[in-house]
Amino acid sequence: MPSLDFITGKALFEKNWVPSFSSTTASDGLGPFYNARSCNQCHPDGGRGSREQSLVLHVNDPVYGQQLQKYAMAGLQREAEVSFVFADVNNAGKPSAPTIEVNNLSRGVMTNAALSARIAPSLQGLGLLARIPDDLILAMADAADSNGDGVSGRVNMISDNAGVGSIGRFGWKAGQVSLRDQLARALSLDLGLGNPVFPSAAGDCTSVQVDCLNAPHGNSSHHDNLETNNQVLDLLLSYVSGLPAPSKTSQGASQESAGAALFQQSGCAGCHVPSLESGDFRLSAYTDLLLHDMGPGLADNLSEGSALGSEWRTPPLWGLGSLQRQLLHDGRATTIEEAVWWHDGEGAAARDHYGNLSQQQRNDLNAFLNGL
Numbered sequence: 001m002p003s004l005d006f007i008t009g010k011a012l013f014e015k016n017w018v019p020s021f022s023s024t025t026a027s028d029g030l031g032p033f034y035n036a037r038s039c040n041q042c043h044p045d046g047g048r049g050s051r052e053q054s055l056v057l058h059v060n061d062p063v064y065g066q067q068l069q070k071y072a073m074a075g076l077q078r079e080a081e082v083s084f085v086f087a088d089v090n091n092a093g094k095p096s097a098p099t100i101e102v103n104n105l106s107r108g109v110m111t112n113a114a115l116s117a118r119i120a121p122s123l124q125g126l127g128l129l130a131r132i133p134d135d136l137i138l139a140m141a142d143a144a145d146s147n148g149d150g151v152s153g154r155v156n157m158i159s160d161n162a163g164v165g166s167i168g169r170f171g172w173k174a175g176q177v178s179l180r181d182q183l184a185r186a187l188s189l190d191l192g193l194g195n196p197v198f199p200s201a202a203g204d205c206t207s208v209q210v211d212c213l214n215a216p217h218g219n220s221s222h223h224d225n226l227e228t229n230n231q232v233l234d235l236l237l238s239y240v241s242g243l244p245a246p247s248k249t250s251q252g253a254s255q256e257s258a259g260a261a262l263f264q265q266s267g268c269a270g271c272h273v274p275s276l277e278s279g280d281f282r283l284s285a286y287t288d289l290l291l292h293d294m295g296p297g298l299a300d301n302l303s304e305g306s307a308l309g310s311e312w313r314t315p316p317l318w319g320l321g322s323l324q325r326q327l328l329h330d331g332r333a334t335t336i337e338e339a340v341w342w343h344d345g346e347g348a349a350a351r352d353h354y355g356n357l358s359q360q361q362r363n364d365l366n367a368f369l370n371g372l
Helices: 004-014 134-140 179-191 230-241 253-265 336-341 345-355 359-370
Strands: 056-061 065-068 081-085 099-103 116-118 156-159 165-168 276-278 281-283 291-293 311-313
Touching: 004 230, 065 179, 134 165, 134 276, 179 230, 253 359, 291 345, 336 345, 336 359
Parallel strands: none
Antiparallel strands: 056 065, 056 116, 081 099, 156 165, 276 281, 291 311
């Protein structure tokens, strides 16, 4: 039976926040700019949202901040109109990257023209990823590709204010060290809610956006002069960290066995490590939580910590079969095949091996992946 903290955290996760000033002082503080009104909007039931629900645009611009925000509280002009156009696949079976359309920028052109569309990932099992020992992640890193297998995963070391580095493991580029930091960042960046980790009530607003900085805020005494205090953050953490890993789906024993063997033979396991084990710890998430260079086709030209534009953290493959067919960091791929075709850089050899499989072998491998 779920704990009371888990249940209360779920209610906060699903709660719609409102802008200040409001008669519901326990629920105000949204914005002034924001992309969602609740955590559940982008992560329905703790899962993964669709492109329509949760795709946001990261920019890292000195005027517009880290994201372009689609909505604004009354009296403010939203930052921009953002839309994404996904083209049909070409004759090679490979879809085009989404065309990002940005119109009506409220404060002129951006200084940093790099744009990165990001889809909200599933939160299921993240509490288990938080338990992976640091030394296990470090042991898998091979930045110099010393074994010559073409895979050179490396850790994204994130430095705190004192310059102390810690292993990043959450987010598309492993830019957050802890699940608590990841949740706090989402509260600030997506909902504009100040919290103990990111205390600004203006959320993603920059020093240039004076109207945003001067807008009403939801800081209150019952939230320790914040919009969301430690108790709120801890309850959200209880809910998210308590979400179980996705359940496996049976695809037939013989086909799963054949697919598992092909997964190893194709080199997929070089990054999507099937099982992480250290002492009594064992987890089958099909990830190494390391950064890998995936080539120019997936590059977004935005750095995060030490992660470069073409580097991405290996996403866990568990629950792949239950995801809507909008895969990769921006949801551009609508099938497993399309997602594989986009692999380049360190994933090129595995992609080519996959392309050389017979149709039956590919079906077996896809069935295995859909069952994870």
